[in-house]
Structure formats: C-alpha cells, structure tokens
Amino acid sequence: MENLPQHFDSVFTVDCIIFGFDEGELKILLIERNEEPFNGWFALPGYFVEKTESIESAAERILYECTGLKGIYMEQFYTFGALERHPQGRVITVAYYAMIRLTNQKDLKPVTTFARQAVWMPVKDMPELAFDHSRIFRKGFEKIRNKISYQPIAFELLPEKFTLTQLQHLYEVILNKKLDKRNFRKKMLAYDILKELDEKQKGVSYRAAKLYKFDKRKYAKHFNKELTFTKE
C-alpha cells in the first residue's frame, strides 16, 4: 500500500448518542436529516470530522450545533466501519455518548443546515434510523446500562437538585426493572457521593421530599477519577 501524503486525508464522522431524562422518560436526541442520503430520516446527531480538529472536539462541536450545549463530557465507545454502512462510500464513524441535563430548553433548534430539526425521542418509541444508527444506538444503550450498574453516572441526567425517588426512577428506566426503595436508598447513600440539602421539594400535593445534590468532591475521592462530568 502506498503512503503518499495526499492519501493522509481521512474522511470520517462522529455520531453521538445524547441521553436526556424528561417527564420520567429516557430520551435521546435525534435529528431529522436534511440532505441525501436518508434525507428526511431520523438519525443520530453526527457529521464529518474536520481535518483540523480532534475527534473529541468534533464530537463537542456537533453536540453544540444540535443543542447549544458546551462542555459536556462525552465518552467514546465504539467505531463502526462496515463496508456498506454508508451508501456513498467507505465512511467509518466514531461513536460517542453523553448524558445531559435537559432543564428548560426542551425545544432545541439545530444550528446546522444538515439537520431540519432536532427532537428528543423517547427511547421506547425509537424509529428505525438512517445508516446503521439503530445498531449504534443499541450498542451505546447497552454500554450505559452496563456502566450505570457499577458506576454512579446517572446524576448527569438529573437537574442539579433532585430527590432520591427521582434518582431511583431514572435507574429503573435505564435498567428496565423495578428496584426496592429501601435498598436503593441505602446503597446510594452508602456510596457517600450525595449531599443532602436543607431544602425540600415544592409544589407537590403530598409530603415533600428532601433534595440532594451530587457531590463531585466525594465522588472524586471514592472513585479517584478526574471530575470528568463537566470538563472545565
């Protein structure tokens, strides 16, 4: 194989699975494509990586273009390169996922031309997606389902202040099974990564629950990891 410099122009893409939690449902961000191929189909937000940017920053840029959000930690999880995955040629794609907090800004307008609109799609009514994106989604979903069972990463999806019941619901949705309330609370508090606030829920027609906050410091101490949740 020749290795002439002009051959060193890789063309490849990034695709992102962006999880959000809203109205008790797990959702992911999809775009409706506005160009061929698969014009009009739903797809994962993703596009070509520029020659001058790293894969990570491309992922961040795409996420920004679809949501207006910046500085979200994304994790690479797999690279898909089947020969026939793109009808126009050989395009490999590096897949990332992110979990974001979607408060207020529920209706997102994409800042790009390649997407007609962006929507939060409940995971349970996922349509068939463009390219091999359905497959990418399944693999990514499996990944976070796995990860959440041994690492407390669900906070990223919740508002800053949340109740234990909200947190539990989120786990139940992701893991797709009922959890025991007492055991869940015991275990979660035993992790010692939550800070109990002097504040309660408001506006509910039943006993208000205590609010909690995720405590980055304690998390870092226990898991001796960088605080990768929100890259600063």
Add this chain to the structure above:
Amino acid sequence: MENLPQHFDSVFTVDCIIFGFDEGELKILLIERNEEPFNGWFALPGYFVEKTESIESAAERILYECTGLKGIYMEQFYTFGALERHPQGRVITVAYYAMIRLTNQKDLKPVTTFARQAVWMPVKDMPELAFDHSRIFRKGFEKIRNKISYQPIAFELLPEKFTLTQLQHLYEVILNKKLDKRNFRKKMLAYDILKELDEKQKGVSYRAAKLYKFDKRKYAKHFNKELTFTKE
C-alpha cells in the same frame, strides 16, 4: 463541508495489541518498523485498512501477517485520532487486542515488508514505541486487566492443558498482585468452566499437578455468549 464522492475514501489504520504468555511472563507482540516514519522503532503491529475490507478483517489480516495465526478473536477497544499522532498527516487508528496461545512457534517471522522483525516483548520491559503506541498499549492493557477481573478470559493465553497454578500465575501477572491459592482455586472451580483431565504434569521434579482444560460448552452456558474465543 463538501461531500463529493471522491472524498469518501477514508484512510485509517488498525493497531493490534497481541498478548501472549510465555515463561511465566506476559508479553506482547511488537514489530520493528522498516519504513519511515519511526524507521527502526518498535511499534504495535498495525497498518492501513484496505478500502475493500472491514476493520475486523483488516485486524485479522495484520495479525496474520505478523504471526501466521488465523481465526483469533480480537476485540476493538478504542479509536485514537489526535491531530498530531501521525507526523505525516491525519491518520486515525482503530485499536484491537487479542490474547493468543503461543506454544512452539516462539520465533515469528513477519510476512510483510513494513516490519523488519517481530518480537515478543515482556510487558515489564516495554520500550518507548513509535507514534502514540505507548499510549495505546497502556489503554489496552488497562482494558484487559479490567476485563479479566469479571470475565474468565485468560485461558486464551495458556496452552490447551494447564494446571491451576499456571492459571493463577497468569492472573497474578496481569493483575500485578499476589492471589491466595485456596481462594483462587475455589473461585475458579466454582465458575464451572474447567474440565479436569485424567492427566498430570510431566517432567517436574516435584509433585505433579492435575491438568485442566477450558470447557467452552460450560462457559457458553454460564455466560450465554457466543463462543468467541476462536471464531470458527
């Protein structure tokens, strides 16, 4: 960004971390490069992926060219695409690892021209590698160290028949810590994935140990996975 068809020719590479276990040491397969850049440096076996092959088959081909081995199950673990990782341009690389049984054929002759020689390098004396291969290696090594603690994947490194002590040594080398003999045996036998043979070690000047074999059937039953160890 334009998306003219002639731009749809990705150029990218595959790099492989191939683990072997020999003389009580964990080793990985390195090649000595025979072309620029990094001519003469040690590197992970890897090369460009052809336009007509999938990433997986490219990985297999490369492994074959370096070792003569076929049908080894390789697992993709990360894609590296930092801008400056290749001095001649933007080249992203998809990294795989494999664990192989290296009996008899300790001296491998590469079937390629881009490698001057292939060597089994003990992990503990790893030199600095070409490109960002040292980083790739560290990430891959961490991956298998992680994986081995919750999935019994170490058999692939041992000869077909092995003693429990050999298996334990292998775990100790990978995890880099001493394990308790009784607990190790108890746990390993409890997995119920070993078949005890009617055969003993030979040629040792002490009490001969029983030989065991990895039992694919039982493994598949417990882990309900395909028998991915040796793809047939």
Add this chain to the structure above:
DNA sequence: ACAAAAGTGTTCCCGCTACACCCATGG
C-alpha cells in the same frame, strides 16, 4: 531425607436481598 510445589476447609465479615408500616403534606 529433603526440597518443591500440590492440594485442601473453616471462619468471619460485609454487602445484597427481601420485606411492611407509619409519616407528612396538600387538597
């Protein structure tokens, strides 16, 4: 007989599971 590794059980502790009732609040 001695050197070297094979082989073997028990106890303790911790974390997970299962399970049901009273409490606070708003309407």
Add this chain to the structure above:
DNA sequence: CCATGGGTGTAGCGGGAACACTTTTGT
C-alpha cells in the same frame, strides 16, 4: 380525612478474604 408518595430497619444468605498444614514426587 384521604390520597399520595416520603421515609425508615432488620434478618438471612452468599460470596470474598484471611489463614496453615499435610501430601506427593523427584532427586
């Protein structure tokens, strides 16, 4: 006062960790 979710404890079980001596074999 009632409906709704908030909040709490305990007992049993199972898996992991710690720990030391006897057996077999070749030299």
